[in-house]
Amino acid sequence: MSRNAVEWKQTPSFPESHYVDTRIYTEEDIFLDEQRKIFNKCWIIACHESEIPNAYDYRTFSHPGGPPLIVIRGEDMQVRTFYNICPHRGNTLLYEPVGNAKRITCIFHAWSFNATGDCIDISRGKEGYQDRFGCKDAGLREVKTELGFGGFVWVNVDDDSCTLKEYIGEAMGMLDEHLNEPLEVFHYHKAIVNTNYKLWHDTNSEFYHDYMHYFNRITGMIQPGYFDRKYTGYPNGHASVGSMAIKYDAYEGSKARGVGWPGLAPGGWVLIDIFPGMTYNLRTSVLRMDTAIPLGPNKLLIEFRGLGLKRDTPEERAERIRDHNMIWGPFGRNLHEDLLGVHGQGLAMRERTDSKWVIHGREENMTIHDEGGMRHFYAEWSRRMGRKAYDPYGEQAAVAK
Amino acid sequence: MDTRTAITELIHRSGLIMDRCDFKGYLDLCAPEYQYRITTYSPEIRKDMTWLEHDKAGMKSLFDNLHRHNSDKSPISRHINVCLVDIDDAAEEAEVTSTIQVFRTTLDGGETELFAVGKLYDKVAFGQGGPALRSRNVRLDTRLLGYGYHIPF
Numbered sequence: 147m148s149r150n151a152v153e154w155k156q157t158p159s160f161p162e163s164h165y166v167d168t169r170i171y172t173e174e175d176i177f178l179d180e181q182r183k184i185f186n187k188c189w190i191i192a193c194h195e196s197e198i199p200n201a202y203d204y205r206t207f208s209h210p211g212g213p214p215l216i217v218i219r220g221e222d223m224q225v226r227t228f229y230n231i232c233p234h235r236g237n238t239l240l241y242e243p244v245g246n247a248k249r250i251t252c253i254f255h256a257w258s259f260n261a262t263g264d265c266i267d268i269s270r271g272k273e274g275y276q277d278r279f280g281c282k283d284a285g286l287r288e289v290k291t292e293l294g295f296g297g298f299v300w301v302n303v304d305d306d307s308c309t310l311k312e313y314i315g316e317a318m319g320m321l322d323e324h325l326n327e328p329l330e331v332f333h334y335h336k337a338i339v340n341t342n343y344k345l346w347h348d349t350n351s352e353f354y355h356d357y358m359h360y361f362n363r364i365t366g367m368i369q370p371g372y373f374d375r376k377y378t379g380y381p382n383g384h385a386s387v388g389s390m391a392i393k394y395d396a397y398e399g400s401k402a403r404g405v406g407w408p409g410l411a412p413g414g415w416v417l418i419d420i421f422p423g424m425t426y427n428l429r430t431s432v433l434r435m436d437t438a439i440p441l442g443p444n445k446l447l448i449e450f451r452g453l454g455l456k457r458d459t460p461e462e463r464a465e466r467i468r469d470h471n472m473i474w475g476p477f478g479r480n481l482h483e484d485l486l487g488v489h490g491q492g493l494a495m496r497e498r499t500d501s502k503w504v505i506h507g508r509e510e511n512m513t514i515h516d517e518g519g520m521r522h523f524y525a526e527w528s529r530r531m532g533r534k535a536y537d538p539y540g541e542q543a544a545v546a547k
Numbered sequence: 548m549d550t551r552t553a554i555t556e557l558i559h560r561s562g563l564i565m566d567r568c569d570f571k572g573y574l575d576l577c578a579p580e581y582q583y584r585i586t587t588y589s590p591e592i593r594k595d596m597t598w599l600e601h602d603k604a605g606m607k608s609l610f611d612n613l614h615r616h617n618s619d620k621s622p623i624s625r626h627i628n629v630c631l632v633d634i635d636d637a638a639e640e641a642e643v644t645s646t647i648q649v650f651r652t653t654l655d656g657g658e659t660e661l662f663a664v665g666k667l668y669d670k671v672a673f674g675q676g677g678p679a680l681r682s683r684n685v686r687l688d689t690r691l692l693g694y695g696y697h698i699p700f
């Protein structure tokens with residue numbers, strides 16, 4: 147039966163953990179709160195070490211909490227991160243996404259910095275500042291940086307944060323042994339979609355939407371082992387999904403994947419969601435990494451990376467790339483579908499559309515179509531935000547009082 | 548019709564035929580050894596990338612499977628301008644360089660937006676039976692493609 151206005155807004159008859167108020171996807175003040183309480187507190191992937199292999203190689207990154215960053219490898223080969231903001235008049239220091247800079251010189255008034263973030267020259271410094279201000283006062287703002295879990299470069303703008311290891315905890319257990327070898331990024335693209343970042347991470351945290359993917363239905367859902375895959379939740383909001391043997395040749399025009407992955411069973415597929423918006427997706431021959439970078443409540447930039455082994459022969463690499471392109475990449479069969487899904491959610495749930503609830507109510511013993519992965523995310527979200535995802539403005543709580 | 552005109556027309560026809568989603572017609576323009584690629588360069592990772600790669604059979608199954616997928620149904624329009632036709636008479640092959648702009652038009656309201664720009668690098672066999680596409684490399688400048696597209700350019 148269809149519902150009237152009152153019924154549409156009635157609290158779903160699920161436990162509070164099993165639904166969310168859609169204002170968490172649309173409201174500007176909640177988004178600003180998320181930048182402060184989540185993105186500026188959590189470890190975030192900025193890039194991969196293979197993108198900056200040599201001394202003085204750098205990569206720029208727009209941190210989802212706000213600050214533009216420079217990730218740069220020093221002469222000592224250590225990777226450090228700094229705000230890409232000139233301490234003088236606030237100019238962008240490095241304009242290109244990637245490069246090599248032994249000396250970072252601001253184009254505006256030519257202040258210079260080195261790869262450890264020290265100011266090494268202020269043009270006509272003595273003449274203008276006499277002894278009142280000098281290089282020692284003009285260092286770059288450094289951001290905590292750690293390498294790990296497949297050679298990714300992680301940053302945390304909170305000086306008082308826990309270590310990356312503590313943040314991840316046991317969440318990467320299912321992939322640990324598969325990420326021992328040096329990896330290399332072979333695919334990179336960005337997509338901007340008018341949607342909320344959590345909706346993208348949700349899509350990476352639930353497999354019920356395999357109904358959307360013909361490729362996944364035919365190679366996965368109707369194959370043995372699919373409904374045995376299980377979600378596991380970990381502290382800090384991370385979650386993993388167990389493997390199965392994907393039957394890639396069940397899709398016409400696709401074939402069983404030839405190159406595998408160290409330690410992974412043939413056709414295997416392990417997925418690990420890292421709070422608040424990163425996903426390791428190791429599908430037989432390719433590791434995909436999604437990094438969700440919200441630009442606003444209803445605007446999302448996603449960075450997509452495809453990785454293979456550094457030691458790949460040209461033939462192996464070509465095969466990984468083909469495997470990747472079949473379903474992922476801007477012309478892949480699955481990625482377009484996933485992005486259409488969250489684009490549609492963004493259309494339907496943008497401000498003032500009178501959307502009200504999103505339901506995460508499926509319980510199937512935490513197997514593949516259980517919505518526990520999303521519930522786990524929102525429990526952590528609520529904890530960090532000090533707001534309930536089902537009642538972000540405390541209205542239900544007030545009524546109950 | 549002279550060879551150069553026939554080749555130029557083939558390239559333009561390939562775009563028009565794809566705009567109509569006449570996939571059989573498109574494959575009829577291709578030689579049996581046809582190779583299709585979409586490539587681009589990523590300054591971010593300083594690497595050449597291949598985003599799609601199929602032979603003729605692969606293109607056919609991509610087309611055959613399209614109706615099983617959930618896709619953006621907005622039509623696209625490929626504006627191709629043939630710039631260079633280098634004819635090798637001895638090999639009965641031509642290398643053709645064209646510019647391409649792809650526009651996407653929304654179904655609701657018909658708003659048109661520029662979707663992608665790039666170049667086409669084609670190899671065309673000519674000889675008996677008229678010209679046929681041997682290979683196509685859609686070399687994209689545009690890398691930000693929003694939610695993407697299921698049909699090759």
Ligand code: FES
Nearest residue numbers: 232234235252255
């Ligand atoms: S703004 Fe950078 S030197 Fe002045």
Ligand SMILES: [Fe+2]
Nearest residue numbers: 355359480484
């Ligand atoms: Fe998906």
